Every structure is written in C-alpha cells, then in structure tokens.
Amino acid sequence: MRIIDGHCDLLWRLWTKKYVEKGTLDRPFYKNADWLMVTKEKLKEGGVGLQACAIYISEEVARTRAFLTALEMVDLFYTEVVSDEVMVIRGRKDLEEWEKSNRLGLILTMEGVEGTEGDFLKLHTLYHLGVRWVGLTHNPANLVADGVGEARGAGLSQLGREFVQELNRLQVAIDVSHLSERGFWDVLEISSQPVFASHSNAKSILPHRRNLSDVQISALVSAGGLIGLTYAPHFTAATEKVTIDDLLRHVEHYCSLGAEKHIGLGSDFDGISKTIEGLEHSGKTAALVEKLLRHYDEKLVEGFLYRNYLEYLKKIWIDDHRYFRCEKS
Numbered sequence: 001m002r003i004i005d006g007h008c009d010l011l012w013r014l015w016t017k018k019y020v021e022k023g024t025l026d027r028p029f030y031k032n033a034d035w036l037m038v039t040k041e042k043l044k045e046g047g048v049g050l051q052a053c054a055i056y057i058s059e060e061v062a063r064t065r066a067f068l069t070a071l072e073m074v075d076l077f078y079t080e081v082v083s084d085e086v087m088v089i090r091g092r093k094d095l096e097e098w099e100k101s102n103r104l105g106l107i108l109t110m111e112g113v114e115g116t117e118g119d120f121l122k123l124h125t126l127y128h129l130g131v132r133w134v135g136l137t138h139n140p141a142n143l144v145a146d147g148v149g150e151a152r153g154a155g156l157s158q159l160g161r162e163f164v165q166e167l168n169r170l171q172v173a174i175d176v177s178h179l180s181e182r183g184f185w186d187v188l189e190i191s192s193q194p195v196f197a198s199h200s201n202a203k204s205i206l207p208h209r210r211n212l213s214d215v216q217i218s219a220l221v222s223a224g225g226l227i228g229l230t231y232a233p234h235f236t237a238a239t240e241k242v243t244i245d246d247l248l249r250h251v252e253h254y255c256s257l258g259a260e261k262h263i264g265l266g267s268d269f270d271g272i273s274k275t276i277e278g279l280e281h282s283g284k285t286a287a288l289v290e291k292l293l294r295h296y297d298e299k300l301v302e303g304f305l306y307r308n309y310l311e312y313l314k315k316i317w318i319d320d321h322r323y324f325r326c327e328k329s
C-alpha cells in the first residue's frame with residue numbers, strides 16, 4: 001500500500017540548520033541524517049510514497065524577511081530534497097502519473113501565509129514555484145486570520161477573504177489546521193472548494209486547542225474535506241508515554257462520526273520534538289499501518305493511507321495546473 005503524508009516540517013528543519021545553527025548541509029535528506037525524521041531512506045522504509053513539505057515561517061523571523069525566508073525554504077526544497085530520484089507534484093496530471101509510478105512524490109505546501117507578506121504577487125510567485133496547498137495561519141494571528149494561539153479568537157480579515165477566493169481560483173487546497181475556530185467557520189462558509197485539516201486530532205479524545213471538535217469534523221466530512229491524523233504526542237494523549245494505540249482512539253472517533261472516507265495522515269515529523277512510542281520518524285510508519293490493519297479492513301486502511309487524499313485532491317485540482325491560471329473566474 002502507498003502512503004501519503006500530508007504534513008512535515010523537513011524544510012523548516014533544514015532551514016534552521018543552515019540559517020540559524022549555521023551548520024553545513026551535506027545532502028542530509030539523501031544521506032539519512034539522524035537529526036532528520038524525514039529522509040529518503042526513512043520514507044522508503046516506512047512505505048511513504050508522497051510527502052508534503054511545508055514552508056513555515058516562525059515568529060522569530062522578522063516580518064519584513066518573511067518572503068525571503070520562504071524563498072530560502074523553496075531553494076532548500078529544490079537543492080536539498082528534489083532530485084531526479086523524486087517527482088514534484090504540481091497538479092492533477094502529476095498526481096495521476098505518481099499513482100502509476102513507484103517514485104517518491106513531493107508536494108510543496110505552506111503552513112501559514114506569512115511568506116506572502118499579504119501580497120498577491122508574492123502568493124503568485126510561491127504558486128509558480130510549486131506551492132499547491134496553503135494553511136492560512138500557524139498558531140499566532142497574521143494578516144489573514146487568527147490562529148488557535150490568538151486569544152482574540154477572530155476569524156478571517158478582509159484580506160483573508162480575498163486570499164481564500166484567490167486560492168480557490170488557483171485550485172490550491174486550503175488547510176485549516178492551526179486556524180482559530182471562528183476562522184475555520186469563516187473559511188468553510190466562503191470557500192467554494194472543500195477544505196482540509198492537514199494535521200489535527202479529535203478534541204473529544206484530547207481537548208487540545210489544535211484538535212477539532214465533533215461539529216468541525218462533521219462539517220469537514222459533509223463538505224467533502226479531509227482530516228489528517230497527526231502523530232504529535234501532545235495532540236494525541238495527556239499521558240507521559242503516548243502510544244500508537246492512543247492514536248487509534250482518534251481514528252476510532254473519526255470513524256464514529258462517519259469520517260472513515262475522509263481520514264488521511266499528517267505526521268508533523270521534523271516539526272515535533274517529542275514523538276509517539278514506536279512512531280519516532282517516517283521509517284516507523286509501517287508500525288502504524290500494521291496496527292490499523294489489525295482493527296480495520298484493508299479497504300478502509302487503504303483509504304486512510306492514501307486513497308482518501310487522492311479523492312480529496314482530485315476535487316480541488318480540477319484542471320491540470322502545472323502552470324498559472326490566468327483567467328479570472
């Protein structure tokens with residue numbers, strides 16, 4: 001079975017190593033560096049066939065340097081991660097090609113629109129460079145919306161509404177993980193396409209601000225969206241030791257809400273410092289698969305691992321969009 005992992009922070013980790021720690025990068029993705037949770041070898045070992053790689057601009061980066069920082073991460077994506085051995089997925093045709101091939105696929109994504117500096121030219125530029133799904137915020141508020149970490153709890157700004165419309169027009173998938181609850185409902189109301197949460201668990205199982213309530217889960221399901229189960233232990237269970245069984249309780253809960261055809265995976269590897277026991281890096285993904293197969297039939301598991309993601313992306317990527325869509329809708 002193939003596996004799609006909808007969220008990791010490999011690019012942020014590479015960027016931190018190069019630009020903050022001033023370390024040298026010696027092809028760590030290809031040399032299976034032990035400081036990376038996501039490497040070519042680990043992905044292969046874990047059976048992950050398609051990895052989303054997020055551009056994430058942390059709060060420490062000056063807002064006036066945000067676009068430049070995004071470009072630094074794009075550069076790391078193309079110099080350190082992309083090679084002839086992998087394929088970059090930029091649209092529907094690429095995705096269909098990937099389905100038929102055995103190659104490792106990569107999707108460039110954004111976690112928070114900080115890198116656009118609220119500017120459509122910069123958003124378009126990042127699109128040209130391959131960004132094909134976009135989370136509106138990280139935890140803090142930004143120009144387009146409040147994240148879950150902003151006490152004000154506001155929804156989308158006027159600019160945020162315009163961003164949603166432009167992302168819809170570009171057929172870029174909108175990721176609502178990290179968004180404030182009010183922002184979540186605003187996006188659901190105005191987005192003409194189903195949206196998804198790339199890495200969030202269920203609030204009924206663990207009441208964490210980053211997790212989704214039952215009404216949010218049901219709304220994503222009825223809108224035809226997707227929910228990416230995340231392996232971050234602090235979103236999974238409140239205990240010191242968190243296991244794969246704890247993660248399965250979230251899957252069970254999603255299924256009880258009728259979400260079985262809307263579950264995907266979003267590891268958050270290289271964005272987390274603590275890990276679930278037995279799920280320490282991409283190479284361990286097979287352990288989760290094995291557990292899932294003990295509880296669910298193969299067809300359902302196939303859905304969780306990749307088919308639900310494919311179905312979802314095909315709803316967003318109507319046209320092949322390797323290139324920019326000039327026409328305004």
Ligand SMILES: [Zn+2]
Pocket residue numbers: 111178199268271
């Ligand atoms: Zn995140």
